[in-house]
Amino acid sequence: MFxxxxxxxxxxxxVGVRALIIRGxxxxxxxxxxxxxxxxxxxxxxxxxxxxxxLRRELKEELDVALEEAQFIxxxxxxxxxxxxxxxxxxxVFSVRIGDMPxxxxxxxxxxxxxxxxTFGDENVVPMELxxxxxxxxxxxxxxxxxxxxxxxx
Numbered sequence: 001m002f003x004x005x006x007x008x009x010x011x012x013x014x015v016g017v018r019a020l021i022i023r024g025x026x027x028x029x030x031x032x033x034x035x036x037x038x039x040x041x042x043x044x045x046x047x048x049x050x051x052x053x054x055l056r057r058e059l060k061e062e063l064d065v066a067l068e069e070a071q072f073i074x075x076x077x078x079x080x081x082x083x084x085x086x087x088x089x090x091x092x093v094f095s096v097r098i099g100d101m102p103x104x105x106x107x108x109x110x111x112x113x114x115x116x117x118x119t120f121g122d123e124n125v126v127p128m129e130l131x132x133x134x135x136x137x138x139x140x141x142x143x144x145x146x147x148x149x150x151x152x153x154x
Contacts, residue, residue: 014089017055018042019096020073020134026114027134029125030062033109037124040093040134041112051092059098064106069097073137074144078127088149091130095137 018040021028029038041062045054056067076091105112115123117138125131133144 012088014044014087016042016044016089016091017051017058018076018091018093018130019055019059019070020093020137021096021098022117022138023100023114025117027117027120028103029113029115029123031111031113033111037126038113038115039126040091040130042091055094055096059096062105062107062110063098063103063112065098065101065103067096068099070094071096072143074133074146076127076130076133076144077147077149078129079149080127093130093134093144 019028019042020040028041030041031038041059042055043058043062045051046057049057052067052070055070059065059067071094072092073095074093076093077088078091079086079088081087103112103114121131121135123131127148129146129148133146136142137144
């Protein structure tokens with residue numbers, strides 16, 4: 001019975017929200033304390049909540065900040081490996097305004113840092129395709145759709 005439950009978990013798709021927060025020419029990035037890469041703040045959407053509600057909750061949980069404004073900017077469909085299994089995550093990305101309050105992590109396992117937009121392309125941000133899409137969005141404000149899970153329809 002347990003084996004079947006684990007197998008089902010491996011085939012699930014996680015849907016989440018990500019926040020692009022730009023302040024003073026810098027992008028706010030998140031980093032797990034034991035990792036050498038960055039990602040945008042955010043997390044999973046709970047079954048019973050809306051997308052913007054999830055974004056609001058994640059920002060409150062991680063940073064203790066209030067969401068002032070959110071603009072949809074794109075979607076990333078990403079598959080990646082961790083130490084245990086293959087994962088798939090669909091992230092709905094928003095450009096977010098949170099005000100001028102100080103930034104600090106409310107979660108003990110993650111850190112936050114602002115990185116210059118001009119050097120953002122050199123940072124180890126995952127997924128890499130999201131980093132490229134964000135840089136393009138900053139230049140032209142065109143919403144993006146990025147998928148690392150392309151299939152061919154015959």
